[in-house]
Amino acid sequence: RLPQQRDFYKNHVKKSDTRVAVIISDALRYEVGSEIKEKLLKEANTKEITLTGMLTSLPSITSLGMASLLPFSETLSFDISEKKVTLKGIDSRSTENRESILRLEEKESSATTFDIFKNMYRNEQEEYIKGKKVIYIYHDTIDAIGDKGKTESKTFEAAETAVSDIVGMGKLLSSLGVVNIYITSDHGFLYERKEIEEHDKLELKNSYSILGKRYALSSERYEEKGCITLDLGGYYGVFPEKNQRIKSLGSGLQFVHGGISPQEMIVPLIKYRGGTNSTKSRKVNVKLKESIGKITSNISKFGVYQLDPISIGDKVVERDVAIALYTLNGVKVSTEEKIRLNAIEENKLYNFRLTLSGTHEKVLLKVIDLDSGDILDSKEYEVNLSIASEFDF
Known part of the structure; x- marks a missing residue:
């Protein structure tokens, strides 16, 4: 007998004695979850990984599934006229409200979306998870594509993207020190490539x-x-x-969910524990692009190389940097460019422009690690704004 989705928080999150991160991907079917498990086994440093199934509530729709993964799901109230689910009197349809529900059970909880968390700088991600005991991250690639009549034919491509996204997020969370990671979904789906007759x-x-x-x-x-x-x-x-x-109003009959088929009701539950190696991971190395040591315009073009490729096997991880012009006394005198160095190829060049302010004879271009504040590379420039140069733009 499969466990119930509505017992997830009670059976897994609440019982954990360490920090827990839960990645919830809308419409992640069990078979797609199986691909995620296999890819994590191949690409990530795993200490433990298991895949089991859970049975959704009925109908197998987003509002019920998302609410069932929260605490207090045993006492949820479902308004069938609006497809609204309330827990402890709180409407559970928004990420902000889900965070409020989580905090009623565990004060040190947070909820965010996949895109918001992924696009944070590394130091912001570290700050976000600091002191947290429960972190929910909501991902929506498959349902966002499949649930629209105009794009439902791209469901397979969306599933492939979801696998890549979630494996990457699992590895990222592990690199941030999160040991217990769960990957699951609100519901599955049925999909027919051909038109429904x-x-x-x-x-x-x-x-x-x-x-x-x-x-x-x-x-x-x-x-x-x-x-x-x-x-x-x-x-x-x-x-x-x-x-x-x-038959009902609205387009889209190839990608559907809400019914009683196993493909709609059985969702994956992956438990992933990141492993540890004796070799400590290191960040990619960087180097400023060679250029003429003169600045002849307020707006000048520069470049920085990411020398190493990101590599899980070699334990080489991304780096976030800030680049700006400074006086020789260390005062910032230009705009600042923040770059995430996360390419999978070596010697990747990132070009950018900085706008210099004030009057100076000499300035230093500095590349600074956003996490540690270390200066990774620097180059001195003479400033002569009266000379025009073809290399400025």
């Missing part, structure tokens, strides 16, 4: 509070041909017995 569409004869492509909800019990009616506690759900779609 008319005989695979069901037209229901009764009126429903909510009519989806794979489910219908009502406060009254109705029976429909080719469907199963289930008592869901306070309301009734009607679900196609097979993989047919229900």
Whole structure:
């Protein structure tokens, strides 16, 4: 018997005696989760990794699935007219509100989106997780593509992107010192590459509070041909017995979810514990691009090389740097360029422009590590704004 999705927090997060990060990817089907596990085994330094399944609530939709992964899911309240789920009186549909719900159970909790966390600088990521016991990160690639009629044909590509995204996030969290990482989803999906034919569409004869492509909800019990009616506690759900779609308003019939098929209801649960090696990871090395040692314009072009490729096997990790012009006494006198050096090829060149302010005879171009504050490379320039040069732009 599969464990229930609504017991996830109680059985895994609450019982952990160390910090926990949970990556929740919308519409991550079990088979895609299996690919993530295999890729982590090949690419990441894993101490332990397991894949099991969990059974969603019904209907297998985002609002219920996301709420079920939070604390207090046993007492959730589902409003079938709005597909709204409240926990402890809080609407659980936004990331901000989910963080509030998490903090009711564990004060040192946070919730954010995949894009926001990924695009932070390394020092910001470290600061974000500092002191946290529970971190929820929400990812939405598959559902964002598949749930729209215009883009649902790109579901396979979205699944590939999701695998890459989540494996990368797992490795990133591990490099930040998070030991216990869970990867799971709110629901799965059904997908047909070909157009859905008319005989695979069901037209229901009764009126429903909510009519989806794979489910219908009502406060009254109705029976429909080719469907199963289930008592869901306070309301009734009607679900196609097979993989047919229900006729309803809106486009998109190839990518669907909400029904009772295993592909929709069984979600992956990956438990990933990052391993440790005797070899400590190091950041990529950097070097300023060679250039004429003169500045002849307020706006000048410079370059910096990332000498090493990012490599999990060689334990070479990304580096965040800030680059600006300074007086010889250490006063910043230009705009500042922040760059994340995370290329997978060696000798990657990053070009940028800086705007110099004030009047100076000489300045120093400095590359500074954002985490440590160390000066990684520097070069002195003479300033003569009266000379024009073809190398300035």
